[in-house]
Amino acid sequence: MKYRLLLILCLCFSMVSAKDKELKVLQFNIWQEGSIIENGFDMIVDEILRLEADIVTFSEVRNYNHTRFNDRIVEALAQKGKTFYSFYSYDSGILSRFPIISTETIFPEKDDKGSLYKAKVDFKGRTIAVYTAHLDYKHAANYLSRGYDGSTWKKLAKPVVNADSILADNAKSMRETAIALFIDDAKREIKNGNLVILGGDFNEPSHKDWTTNAKHLYDRKVAVHWPVTSLLENAGFTDAYRLKYPDAINYPGITFPVFNPDVEFKKLVWAPTSDDRDRIDYIFFSPLPFVKLKDIVLVGPEESIAFNKVVPKLSKDKIILPINGWPTDHMAVLATFTVD
Structure with a gap:
């Protein structure tokens, strides 16, 4: 009996210890x-x-009516008994359950061309450099092969199916500029031994999704080596979703657009005669020895939108469904890491 009790206590301690190392982003x-x-x-x-x-x-912090969204979120969570930390930002933002050591604007919002911020977080004695990115939504060149302009969303005379033409339009956005600034800054953090985590709505698909094997899906028509995710990969950062689910056909990880029954349907549709579903929301991290990806899932409604209709879930993606409504037209992405 004594040994059984000791075993139970050891197992309980082990479970608590493992939970203590978890970080949910x-x-x-x-x-x-x-x-x-x-x-x-x-x-x-x-x-x-x-x-x-x-x-x-x-993504999409607007500070409407002269309010500070991040402050309002912190206050609302405090009213429910939970302490969080944040700072003033616009367009994108960061919320942390752990104390924030310092903050910095990496790519300031200007003319709605996106933004990128950094907060250094004290995670139980270890510094984590957390970055948030909401990248330029114009020149969304993933719409061209679907027959729509990626800045006006007006229907084109015909789809653009030349990858070089698509990438030329994509290059007119500020996304590559913003992500290059992130890479330069993040490399300094890694050099100092800090874990780097980047979360964001990139408004651009992944080069690991628009492959030759998958170009027949979602009305893509063409394989495209999208630059933002490629730049991140070449700089040594890991796409958490594709690490867990390398099979982009069975696990497409679509994050936009999703169906939301609580909003007028036409507000959810950008390309009515096409299928514009894509994975554009990401979590990237620096693959250091003391961090491991435990799990990653999507959060939101199962249904998405294609060809001006509601489409049921057909993929194998793991999804946590909403309980009391959903506030957005995107899926959220939830990654669980263990940090030693």
Whole structure:
């Protein structure tokens, strides 16, 4: 009996110790601060609590009516008994359950061309450099092969199916500029021994998704070596979703657009005669010896939108469904890491 009790105590200690090393990171495009959906702000708060997120990288922080969104989120969570930390930002943002050591603007928002911020977080004595990115939404060249302009979303005379032409249009955005600044800054953090985590809505697909084997899917028509994810990979950063699910056909990880029954349908549709579903929300990290990816899932409705219709889930993607409504037209991405 004594040995059995000792074994149980050891197992319990081991479970607590393992849990203590976990870090949950949530990438969350909140669709104009949840303002498009009735009670959207409350839904954002509820999801952060339900998912037990430690760090949240927000996209579409707008600070409407001279308010500070990050302050409002911190206050709302405090009213529910949870302490979080944040700082003033615009367009993208960071929320942390752990103290923030310092913050920095890496790519400031200007003319709605995207943004990128950094917060150094004290995770139980280890410094983590957390970055949030909401990249330029114009020159969304993934729409060209689907027959739509990626800046006006007007229907084209015919789809653009030449990869070089698509990449030429894509290069007119500020996405590569922003991500190059991230890479330069993040390399310094890694050199100092700090873990780097980047969450964001890139408004650009992955080169690991638009492959020759998958060009027949989602009305793509062509394989494209998208630059942002390629730059990150070449710089040594790991796409958490593709690390866990390298099979991009069975696990496409689509994050936009998703169906939301609480909003007028036409607000969800950007390319009515096509299938514009893509994975554009990501979590990247620096693959250092003391960090491991334990799991990564999508959060949001199962249904998506294609050809102006609601489409049921057909993939093998693991999805955590909403309970009391969903505040956005994106899926969120939740990654669980273990950090020694």
